[in-house]
Amino acid sequence: MTALLTIIIVLFVAVALWQMVKIFDLAQVGTTNTQVADDHDNKINGYLMIGFLVFIYVITILCFWYIGDLPLLSNAASEHGAEVDNLMIISMVVIFIVQTITQFLLHYFAYKYKGEKGRKALFYADNNTLEFIWTIIPVIVLAGLIIYGLFTWNDIMNVDEDDDPMVIELYAQQFKWTARYSGNDNVLGKANVRLIDIDRANVLGVDEDDPNAQDDVVVSELHLPVGKQVVFKMRSQDVLHSAYMPHFRAQMNCVPGMVTQFAFTPTVTTEEMRQNPDIVEKVQHINELRKDRMAEIEESGQELRYEFDYLLLCNKICGTSHYNMQMKIIVETQEEFDAWMKEQTTFPNSLN
Amino acid sequence: MSAILDTHDHEDHDVHHHKETFVTKYIFSQDHKMIAKQYLVTGTIMGVIGVLMSIMFRMQIAWPEEPNVLFEALLGKWAPDGVMDADVYLALVTIHGTIMVFFVLTAGLSGTFSNLLIPLQIGARDMASGFLNMVSYWLFFISCVIMICSLFVEAGPAAAGWTIYPPLSALPMASGGSGLGMTLWLVSMAIFIASSLLGSLNYIVTVINLRTKGMSMTRLPLTIWAFFVTAVIGVVSFPVLLSAALLLIMDRSFGTSFFLSDIFIQGEVLHYQGGSPVLFEHLFWFLGHPEVYIVILPAMGLVSEIMASSSRKPIFGYRAMIASILAIAFLSTIVWGHHMFISGMNPFLGSVFTFTTLLIAIPSAVKAFNWITTLWKGNLQMNPAMLFSIGFVSTFITGGLTGIILGDSALDINVHDTYFVIAHFHLVMGISALYGMFAGIYHWYPKMFGRMLNKNLGYLHFWITAVCAYGVFFPMHFIGMAGLPRRYYTNSNFPLFDDLANTNVIITIFAIIGGIAQIIYLYNFFISMFYGKKAEQNPWKSTTLEWTTPVEHIHGNWPGAIPHVYRWSYDYSKPGHDVDFVPQNVPLMEGEEELQH
Numbered sequence: 032m033t034a035l036l037t038i039i040i041v042l043f044v045a046v047a048l049w050q051m052v053k054i055f056d057l058a059q060v061g062t063t064n065t066q067v068a069d070d071h072d073n074k075i076n077g078y079l080m081i082g083f084l085v086f087i088y089v090i091t092i093l094c095f096w097y098i099g100d101l102p103l104l105s106n107a108a109s110e111h112g113a114e115v116d117n118l119m120i121i122s123m124v125v126i127f128i129v130q131t132i133t134q135f136l137l138h139y140f141a142y143k144y145k146g147e148k149g150r151k152a153l154f155y156a157d158n159n160t161l162e163f164i165w166t167i168i169p170v171i172v173l174a175g176l177i178i179y180g181l182f183t184w185n186d187i188m189n190v191d192e193d194d195d196p197m198v199i200e201l202y203a204q205q206f207k208w209t210a211r212y213s214g215n216d217n218v219l220g221k222a223n224v225r226l227i228d229i230d231r232a233n234v235l236g237v238d239e240d241d242p243n244a245q246d247d248v249v250v251s252e253l254h255l256p257v258g259k260q261v262v263f264k265m266r267s268q269d270v271l272h273s274a275y276m277p278h279f280r281a282q283m284n285c286v287p288g289m290v291t292q293f294a295f296t297p298t299v300t301t302e303e304m305r306q307n308p309d310i311v312e313k314v315q316h317i318n319e320l321r322k323d324r325m326a327e328i329e330e331s332g333q334e335l336r337y338e339f340d341y342l343l344l345c346n347k348i349c350g351t352s353h354y355n356m357q358m359k360i361i362v363e364t365q366e367e368f369d370a371w372m373k374e375q376t377t378f379p380n381s382l383n
Numbered sequence: 384m385s386a387i388l389d390t391h392d393h394e395d396h397d398v399h400h401h402k403e404t405f406v407t408k409y410i411f412s413q414d415h416k417m418i419a420k421q422y423l424v425t426g427t428i429m430g431v432i433g434v435l436m437s438i439m440f441r442m443q444i445a446w447p448e449e450p451n452v453l454f455e456a457l458l459g460k461w462a463p464d465g466v467m468d469a470d471v472y473l474a475l476v477t478i479h480g481t482i483m484v485f486f487v488l489t490a491g492l493s494g495t496f497s498n499l500l501i502p503l504q505i506g507a508r509d510m511a512s513g514f515l516n517m518v519s520y521w522l523f524f525i526s527c528v529i530m531i532c533s534l535f536v537e538a539g540p541a542a543a544g545w546t547i548y549p550p551l552s553a554l555p556m557a558s559g560g561s562g563l564g565m566t567l568w569l570v571s572m573a574i575f576i577a578s579s580l581l582g583s584l585n586y587i588v589t590v591i592n593l594r595t596k597g598m599s600m601t602r603l604p605l606t607i608w609a610f611f612v613t614a615v616i617g618v619v620s621f622p623v624l625l626s627a628a629l630l631l632i633m634d635r636s637f638g639t640s641f642f643l644s645d646i647f648i649q650g651e652v653l654h655y656q657g658g659s660p661v662l663f664e665h666l667f668w669f670l671g672h673p674e675v676y677i678v679i680l681p682a683m684g685l686v687s688e689i690m691a692s693s694s695r696k697p698i699f700g701y702r703a704m705i706a707s708i709l710a711i712a713f714l715s716t717i718v719w720g721h722h723m724f725i726s727g728m729n730p731f732l733g734s735v736f737t738f739t740t741l742l743i744a745i746p747s748a749v750k751a752f753n754w755i756t757t758l759w760k761g762n763l764q765m766n767p768a769m770l771f772s773i774g775f776v777s778t779f780i781t782g783g784l785t786g787i788i789l790g791d792s793a794l795d796i797n798v799h800d801t802y803f804v805i806a807h808f809h810l811v812m813g814i815s816a817l818y819g820m821f822a823g824i825y826h827w828y829p830k831m832f833g834r835m836l837n838k839n840l841g842y843l844h845f846w847i848t849a850v851c852a853y854g855v856f857f858p859m860h861f862i863g864m865a866g867l868p869r870r871y872y873t874n875s876n877f878p879l880f881d882d883l884a885n886t887n888v889i890i891t892i893f894a895i896i897g898g899i900a901q902i903i904y905l906y907n908f909f910i911s912m913f914y915g916k917k918a919e920q921n922p923w924k925s926t927t928l929e930w931t932t933p934v935e936h937i938h939g940n941w942p943g944a945i946p947h948v949y950r951w952s953y954d955y956s957k958p959g960h961d962v963d964f965v966p967q968n969v970p971l972m973e974g975e976e977e978l979q980h
Contacts, residue, residue: 141763287643
């Protein structure tokens with residue numbers, strides 16, 4: 032912090048000094064300086080344009096090199112995630128190519144055609160063929176991306192009830208997530224915020240008389256069996272929240288007054304993901320960084336050692352503690368899941 | 384198409400001998416040039432506040448929960464011992480967004496240049512209604528004052544994000560800023576919208592009715608096309624935001640349930656039933672999306688004009704440029720749903736909006752290629768305005784390309800509301816529009832103040848800003864793709880994101896340097912007003928009509944008759960002429976063909 036402040040102060044002083052010098056420049060009204068660019072300015076700024084092109088390329092390469100190694104980007108843990116990643120990579124390649132070429136043309140032309148006294152520009156106002164070409168190329172490329180994108184989108188959003196997905200409710204409130212499993216009948220009991228009874232620990236407002244609610248299970252940690260499609264029915268009791276599960280390429284807003292849904296099939300268990308070389312490397316790196324901040328982390332009550340876990344984050348501004356609204360997600364084998372589920376209390380038994 | 388003659392077009396009409404007091408000249412002025420300057424100065428002040436806020440919250444992200452003297456000095460009780468409060472963080476991002484989008488890039492940009500250039504470039508003595516124009520500015524001023532006042536209320540200003548989605552924005556129990564702070568926000572915005580509508584109507588009427596003789600629509604400079612279409616978009620979409628704001632006020636103060644339903648908060652069930660926050664999102668983005676084009680189109684117009692003038696070449700594909708402005712304007716009103724792919728609306732709607740959204744890339748691509756071709760074989764005069772114009776095209780491409788990802792519903796799922804979005808829209812509409820505005824200021828400063836801006840300070844300003852803009856927003860794409868959500872007060876509760884902390888520090892350092900660089904500009908701006916080199920009548924050797932007016936401002940713009948127009952505004956380096964520009968008011972030579980008409 033002190034270092035930063037020093038930097039700022041030094042910068043301020045530098046700028047101030049420089050400006051003091053400049054005021055004389057400004058005061059010299061009536062000299063030959065017209066404040067219109069001359070050949071000298073054109074030349075310098077032309078070269079700087081090339082310099083800037085290099086800067087753009089360098090910052091692109093640096094970003095890919097240092098922070099572009101995105102283990103999260105290439106290790107989707109859900110079935111549809113692979114498809115999303117594929118589309119993402121194709122889009123990125125298209126973007127990368129277009130960006131490289133157009134930035135080159137822009138800055139190179141700015142350098143190449145920098146003004147010189149006496150030269151006359153080419154009077155070139157129109158060319159229908161050229162304009163047709165650069166209308167039609169984006170059309171073709173975009174048509175491809177749109178078609179691919181829409182197929183993927185439909186695939187993700189259309190939940191086929193015949194596949195008998197496991198129904199889980201995700202319940203959002205300031206600033207906490209709760210999950211409700213639908214139990215053996217795979218049907219959630221009816222619920223409404225008007226039925227919330229804090230004294231009886233009915234925090235989700237589940238209808239106690241609904242037969243479907245009798246085997247529901249309310250938990251604060253999300254367990255998912257691997258390879259089984261899950262459909263999340265989402266509710267919120269107060270403001271908008273967004274259930275964001277980046278590893279599964281899943282996100283949906285939780286809207287008070289309505290039930291939204293999102294479905295996916297987890298494909299990699301938490302254990303497996305922890306063994307993934309990319310993730311191992313990432314975790315190691317994070318732990319090294321955390322060692323440097325040891326005192327601070329211990330003070331905050333967090334565990335010093337970071338271990339990989341899937342997470343559910345809130346990704347829609349929801350108030351003061353928005354930044355800390357999270358829930359752990361554990362993907363495990365069907366047997367582990369069944370064993371865990373057996374230990375949980377059903378909804379009627381959880382009431383006071 | 385024949386333009387309608389200005390009724391003031393009489394040489395004996397001695398318009399500039401009105402008696403002017405300080406108040407009528409500088410405060411309640413009805414002269415479009417003075418109103419333009421008022422917009423610019425007010426917008427600049429708001430901009431300084433907005434940028435300062437962004438530097439504060441960037442510091443919080445880089446050095447979370449560390450004491451900071453800047454916070455202690457500026458935030459007072461909201462930063463006990465210099466540590467920023469989480470609510471204040473949200474308030475800062477909210478007000479930063481509101482100020483930059485509406486007060487700087489809508490009013491500051493459009494208000495300044497539409498007012499300055501529409502009458503001057505079409506050859507009119509003033510706006511169609513000088514009085515409405517004055518009212519428009521003063522409404523804007525009042526809305527600024529109210530917005531600033533909201534920063535000082537007891538429970539803090541609005542803190543629900545600049546999109547003010549209910550229920551968070553509707554319930555004071557949900558967020559401290561949703562009490563009086565939000566009321567003031569809504570009142571301020573309602574007044575702002577009234578101001579914007581008055582301005583837009585004036586621009587539309589002026590462009591349609593007051594063009595000088597010979598100034599057909601196909602001879603208009605692209606600036607005017609851009610301002611005109613922008614005003615149309617504003618008139619179409621701003622009223623929808625006004626209705627959203629009014630309904631939200633009803634929900635908040637009169638117990639209606641337009642946007643609220645089934646809410647349990649702080650131990651009690653509220654009475655609201657049957658409303659839907661998704662409805663608000665539709666209404667908000669029905670303006671919110673066109674709004675980004677309201678911001679970017681004027682910048683595009685300014686850049687087109689400056690690029691042609693500084694390249695000493697006609698703008699390439701004049702008609703295609705107009706067509707793409709119109710296409711963008713039309714498409715901009717049917718793409719709003721791409722902000723809502725995961726809002727819970729029907730996925731089929733998501734498909735439709737993906738389709739329309741990606742279509743908008745086509746006219747945008749045409750524009751970008753046409754700008755690049757305008758440079759080709761030009762004789763580029765690297766004035767600061769030209770540098771900012773080139774910078775505009777650069778950031779517009781960089782930021783625009785990632786729109787392909789965000790507009791694609793399947794991909795949006797995973798990057799929605801992450802830093803990827805922040806990077807995208809800051810580059811494509813924030814930085815780009817700001818560059819457009821700077822370009823316009825450097826170019827038309829001589830017209831506004833009769834003096835030149837110092838070019839060396841301009842160069843320094845541009846290059847530091849250009850490097851910092853990329854330094855701030857380019858890495859943000861990557862931390863966004865790593866899954867980092869926006870609007871988090873601190874990321875320290877997520878060890879998952881620990882490896883992004885250093886990048887955040889780098890971003891913040893770039894932001895601080897970039898912010899400081901703006902001091903150079905402010906210095907140049909205010910000092911040159913008094914000490915700058917006196918401007919010539921046509922310093923950039925441009926063809927448009929504003930440079931045929933005298934340097935000293937007079938009421939009515941031209942001392943004599945309004946010039947007639949004989950050609951389009953892009954006769955630069957036209958073969959057969961000795962000079963490399965032929966102003967619009969120069970009649971065609973014998974045998975000379977007009978290229979466009």
